[in-house]
Amino acid sequence: MSKLKFVRHPHPAPTPADKRAQLLANPGFGRVFSDHMVTIRYSEGKGWHDARIEQRRPIEMDPASAVLHYAQEVFEGLKAYKTADGGATMFRPRENAKRFRQSAERLAMPELPEEDFLEAIDQLVSIDRDWIPDGDHGSLYIRPFMFANEIFLGVKPSSEYLFIVIASSVGSYFKSGADAVSVWVSPDYTRAAPGGTGAAKCGGNYAASLIAQAEAHKHGCDQVVFLDAAERKWVEELGGMNVFFVFNDGTMSTPPLGGTILPGITRSSLLTLAKDKGIKVREERYSYDQWKADAGSGKLREAFACGTAAVVTPIGTVRAPEGEFKIGNGGSGARTEELKTALVDIQRCRAPDRHKWIHRVF
Numbered sequence: 259m260s261k262l263k264f265v266r267h268p269h270p271a272p273t274p275a276d277k278r279a280q281l282l283a284n285p286g287f288g289r290v291f292s293d294h295m296v297t298i299r300y301s302e303g304k305g306w307h308d309a310r311i312e313q314r315r316p317i318e319m320d321p322a323s324a325v326l327h328y329a330q331e332v333f334e335g336l337k338a339y340k341t342a343d344g345g346a347t348m349f350r351p352r353e354n355a356k357r358f359r360q361s362a363e364r365l366a367m368p369e370l371p372e373e374d375f376l377e378a379i380d381q382l383v384s385i386d387r388d389w390i391p392d393g394d395h396g397s398l399y400i401r402p403f404m405f406a407n408e409i410f411l412g413v414k415p416s417s418e419y420l421f422i423v424i425a426s427s428v429g430s431y432f433k434s435g436a437d438a439v440s441v442w443v444s445p446d447y448t449r450a451a452p453g454g455t456g457a458a459k460c461g462g463n464y465a466a467s468l469i470a471q472a473e474a475h476k477h478g479c480d481q482v483v484f485l486d487a488a489e490r491k492w493v494e495e496l497g498g499m500n501v502f503f504v505f506n507d508g509t510m511s512t513p514p515l516g517g518t519i520l521p522g523i524t525r526s527s528l529l530t531l532a533k534d535k536g537i538k539v540r541e542e543r544y545s546y547d548q549w550k551a552d553a554g555s556g557k558l559r560e561a562f563a564c565g566t567a568a569v570v571t572p573i574g575t576v577r578a579p580e581g582e583f584k585i586g587n588g589g590s591g592a593r594t595e596e597l598k599t600a601l602v603d604i605q606r607c608r609a610p611d612r613h614k615w616i617h618r619v620f
C-alpha cells in the first residue's frame with residue numbers, strides 16, 4: 259500500500275464521448291492523450307509529497323530548472339489493456355516500478371517507492387479508463403517520468419523533483435503493422451558505453467540515439483540497431499527494443515545484459531516463455547559479422563525485436579553501408595509468431611497467467 263494520500267481533482271470539462279471516440283478510431287502512437295495526469299513532488303528533507311490526480315495541462319517551469327540544462331530525467335513505458343468484461347489490466351507493472359527505481363539511482367535521483375509508482379499508475383488508469391481503446395492492437399500507453407526541478411545552474415543532483423504520469427491511447431507502433439521491419443546498422447554512432455547509462459531509461463540515451471535513428475530513416479529503414487561501443491562488433495539492441503535471434507537447430511539467443519543495454523521486461527518475459535516451451539535460449543554476444551554469415555548460410559532462421567511499444571516485431575532486412583542482407587524470406591517466421599502469440603495471449607488475458615504477470619486495475 260502506498261503511504262501517500264492521492265488527492266483527486268477530476269477534470270471539470272473532460273473530452274466529450276463523441277470527440278474521444280473520433281480520437282480513438284485511429285490513434286497512431288503517442289499523439290492522443292487522456293484527460294488526466296498524476297503528479298508527486300519531492301524535495302530534500304520532506305521526501306515524496308503532494309500526490310494529486312488532476313486534469314492534464316501544461317506545467318510551468320522556471321528556465322533555470324535543472325533538467326533543462328543537465329538532463330536529469332528518467333521515465334518508464336507500459337500499457338493498460340481493456341479486458342473482455344470491461345475491466346483493465348497491466349502487464350508486470352512492478353517490473354517497471356523496479357526499473358524506474360534503478361534508473362533513478364543511476365541518475366543520482368531519489369527512488370520513488372514501488373508502491374507509490376503502482377498506486378499512481380492505477381489511479382490514472384482508473385480515472386481515464388474510457389481512453390483505453392478496444393481491439394487487439396489498442397492499449398493505453400502509460401508514461402511515468404520524473405525530472406530535476408531545482409532552480410539552480412550547477413552540476414549536482416537536484417534537491418527537487420517532479421514525478422508525473424500521463425497516458426496516451428495508442429494503436430500499433432510501426433506504421434507497417436505486423437510486417438517485418440528493416441534495421442540500419444549504425445556505422446558511426448553507439449548507444450551506450452561500459453560504465454555509462456545504457457541500462458537506465460533516461461531521456462539522454464534517447465536524445466543521443468536520434469541522429470542514428472534519423473540516419474536509419476534516411477537509408478529507408480524503420481529502426482537503428484546499435485553495435486557495442488568498445489569493439490564496434492557485437493549487436494546490442496535497437497533504438498527502443500531488445501533483439502532475439504532464432505537458429506535452424508531450434509535454439510535462440512539474445513545479447514546479454516551487461517550495463518549497456520536496457521533490461522527489457524518483454525525480453526525477460528520472452529526468455530521465460532521460451533524456457534516454458536523447452537526452447538534453449540542463450541544470453542550471449544552475437545557479432546554483426548556472424549549475423550550476416552548465419553543469415554547467408556541459413557543457420558539463422560529468424561530475428562525479431564521486442565519491447566512494450568513494438569511487442570514482438572520480425573526483422574526482415576538488415577542494411578549497413580556495405581550492403582544489406584535478408585533474414586529467412588524477409589518476413590516473419592514461425593518461432594517469432596509462436597512467441598508473440600504466447601505473450602500477447604497472456605497480456606490480453608486469453609491464456610492462463612501462470613507466472614502471475616497480470617495486474618488487474620479494476
Ligand SMILES: Cc1ncc(COP(=O)(O)O)c(C=O)c1O
Binds near residue numbers: 495497498524566567
Ligand atoms: C532502448 C530500449 N531497449 C529495450 C526496450 C524494451 O523494454 P521493455 O520490454 O521493458 O519495454 C525499450 C523500451 O522500453 C527501450 O527503450
